[in-house]
Each structure stands twice: as C-alpha cells, then as structure tokens.
Amino acid sequence: METNTKNNVFDFGRFGKYLTFDLRNAWSNFGPGILILAAMPLIIYIGNILFNNMWGGSWSSPALLTRLSFLSVTVVLTSIVFPSKLYGMLTSKKEGTDYLMVPASTLEKFCSMILVSVVIVPVVFLVAYYCLDGLLSLCDPTYGQALLNYKMKSLGDIMVSSSFAENDVNDVISFTGGGFLAIVPKMAITIILFLLGALCFRKWKIFGTISAMIAVSIVLSLLFYALAEAGLLNFLESFIENMQDKDPDTLFGIAKTVSVVVNLLLGVGLMVAIFFRLKTLKH
Numbered sequence: 001m002e003t004n005t006k007n008n009v010f011d012f013g014r015f016g017k018y019l020t021f022d023l024r025n026a027w028s029n030f031g032p033g034i035l036i037l038a039a040m041p042l043i044i045y046i047g048n049i050l051f052n053n054m055w056g057g058s059w060s061s062p063a064l065l066t067r068l069s070f071l072s073v074t075v076v077l078t079s080i081v082f083p084s085k086l087y088g089m090l091t092s093k094k095e096g097t098d099y100l101m102v103p104a105s106t107l108e109k110f111c112s113m114i115l116v117s118v119v120i121v122p123v124v125f126l127v128a129y130y131c132l133d134g135l136l137s138l139c140d141p142t143y144g145q146a147l148l149n150y151k152m153k154s155l156g157d158i159m160v161s162s163s164f165a166e167n168d169v170n171d172v173i174s175f176t177g178g179g180f181l182a183i184v185p186k187m188a189i190t191i192i193l194f195l196l197g198a199l200c201f202r203k204w205k206i207f208g209t210i211s212a213m214i215a216v217s218i219v220l221s222l223l224f225y226a227l228a229e230a231g232l233l234n235f236l237e238s239f240i241e242n243m244q245d246k247d248p249d250t251l252f253g254i255a256k257t258v259s260v261v262v263n264l265l266l267g268v269g270l271m272v273a274i275f276f277r278l279k280t281l282k283h
Contacts, residue, residue, distance in 0.1 A: 008105055009105055009107055010105060010107050010108055010111075011105075011108070014103070014104055014105075014108060015104070015108045015111065015112065017104075018102065018104040018108050018109065018112050019112045019115065019116075021102070022112045022113070022116050023116060023120070025086065026086055026116050026120075026121065029085055029086050030082055030085045030086055030121075033081070033082075033085070034078070034082075034121065034124070034125055034128075035128075037074050037077065037078050037125065037129075038124075038125050038128035038129045038132065039128075039132065040070055040071075040074050040129065041067065041070075041129065041132045041133040041136055042132055042136065044062050044066065044067065044070050045061060045062060045136055045140075045143070048060065048061060048062040048066075049061070059142060060142065061136075061140055061142040061143040061144065062143075064144055067133065067147060068147065071129065071147065074129070075126075075183060075186075075187055076190070078121075078122075078125055078187070079122075079187050079190035079191045079194065080190065080194050080206055081206070082117070082121060082191060082194075083117060083191055083194040083195035083197070083198045084194065084197075084198040084205040084206055086116075086117070087113065087117075087195060087198050087199060088198040088199075088205050090198075090199060090281065091198075091199065091200075091201070091202045091281075092202070096281065099281075100281065100282075106275070106278050106279045107275075109278060110271075110274065110275045110278055113195070113274070113278075114192075114271060114274075117191050117192070117195055118188045118191055118192060119188075121191075122184055122187045122188060122191065123184065126183060126184065126187075130146070130147060130148045133146050133147050133148070134146035134147075134148055134149075185260075185263060185267075186263075188267065189263055189266060189267055189270075192267055192270045192271060192274070193209065193213070193270060194206065194209050195274060196209075196270055196273055196274050196277065197209025197212065199274060199277045199278070199281070200277060
C-alpha cells in the first residue's frame with residue numbers, strides 16, 4: 001500500500017527510510033554470511049599455517065594461486081547465494097504479501113534492491129576481503145604481496161610468457177583476475193541475474209536460474225548456427241580477417257570494449273526485467 005500524501009512514484013524521504021529498512025533486512029538475513037565469506041583470507045591463512053605446522057613442521061602462508069582461487073570461489077558463491085537469501089522470500093505468500101504492504105512505490109523498492117544488491121553488498125564484501133588480505137600481507141612477510149597491489153600488464157607481455165614460473169604467475173593472475181575494479185561489474189552482473197531468478201522461481205531458485213541459463217545458451221547456440229548456415233553471419237569472417245593484422249594489445253582493447261558494452265546491455269535488460277517482475281508481483 002503506497003502513501004497518498006507524497007509522490008507515489010518516487011519520494012527521496014520515503015526512499016531513504018525504505019533503504020534503511022532494506023539494509024537492516026540484508027544484515028539480519030545475510031550479514032553473518034557476508035562476514036564469514038569476507039573473512040576467507042584469514043580462514044585460509046590459519047588453516048594453511050596449522051596444516052603446515054602439523055605435517056611439515058614449517059611456517060608457510062597460502063600460495064598466491066591458492067589465494068586467488070579462493071577469492072574467485074568466494075565471489076561466485078556470494079553472487080549466487082546472496083540474492084535468493086535476501087529477496088527469495090518475496091515469492092512466498094506471507095513474506096511477499098508483507099512486502100507489497102510496505103509503504104513505498106515499486107520504483108523505490110526497485111532502486112533500493114539494486115543499490116543494496118549490486119552496489120553496497122559487493123563493495124562492502126570486496127573491500128573487507130581485500131583489506132583483510134592486505135593486513136595479512138603487512139603482518140606476515142611470508143604471506144606475499146596483497147592481491148589489491150597486483151597490476152594488470154599488457155596482453156602482449158602475458159602471451160610471450162612461456163612458463164608458469166613464479167615471475168610469470170603475476171601476469172597470468174592479473175590478466176584473469178583483473179583486480180578490484182574488474183571484479184565489481186562481473187559480480188554485479190551475476191547478482192542481477194540470480195536476483196531475477198530468485199524473483200521468478202518459487203522453489204529451487206538457484207537451480208532454476210542455472211537451468212534457465214543453460215536453456216538460453218542452447219537456444220542462442222542453435223540460433224547462431226542457423227544464421228551461420230543461412231549465410232547471414234558472413235560479415236563476421238571479414239571482421240575476423242581484418243582483426244588478424246592487429247597487435248595483441250589492440251585485440252585485447254577491442255575485446256574489453258565489446259565485453260563492457262555487452263555486459264552493460266545485459267545488465268540494463270536484466271534490471272528492466274526485475275522492475276517489471278516487482279511491478280507484477282502478486283499473492
């Protein structure tokens with residue numbers, strides 16, 4: 001039920017109150033989980049120290065590849081689990097009805113949902129994760145350089161590396177990881193996708209979302225194949241031939257630009273779908 005004394009579309013005062021309410025719900029529903037996931041560098045560090053002291057008799061911090069692997073797994077796990085934990089109950093009758101009765105417009109609820117899910121939670125989680133990793137790097141010389149300090153080098157430098165020696169690992173990890181600023185948009189897209197799934201599926205929300213992703217991928221693959229067989233994608237061959245003369249860094253720049261544009265369009269499309277799903281939510 002929306003109040004009639006204020007703008008029924010968007011009122012900043014009402015939005016601020018609802019955002020505060022949404023943040024409190026986020027903390028009560030997933031706050032401890034976020035803290036545990038953000039504390040993963042310390043958990044890995046303690047586990048590695050205990051294991052090596054017990055079996056190897058030496059003090060050894062987790063390797064760089066181990067730290068990056070756990071970062072990747074933790075980011076993916078957070079992105080997949082968080083949306084259904086916080087907003088998945090909106091498809092149930094009781095919680096969904098209570099949600100519809102909150103005195104805020106659909107636009108305000110949508111903006112709050114996106115702000116909490118796509119901006120606040122990922123940034124807080126990643127800042128806590130990187131800060132803890134950096135603190136361990138400062139306190140223990142055997143820990144190595146903090147993940148936040150790794151810089152991405154050019155694609156050409158990475159391609160000429162012929163081994164996975166320690167001095168080459170930095171380049172490979174920086175290229176695949178991309179650092180803090182690269183993880184945020186990737187995490188945001190995943191969260192938006194699973195947020196939409198949490199609002200569309202009443203049960204098995206994560207499984208349903210993954211199944212839908214697989215189904216869409218199959219359909220798009222079949223469509224792409226059909227268009228290629230019909231000769232409607234011949235222009236791609238010319239484009240690829242022209243790109244073969246480009247240097248690796250230029251190709252990397254083009255691929256990065258295309259990726260940004262595609263992710264932006266995908267993100268906007270998914271958010272539009274979320275808005276209309278909230279608008280049509282009934283119990």
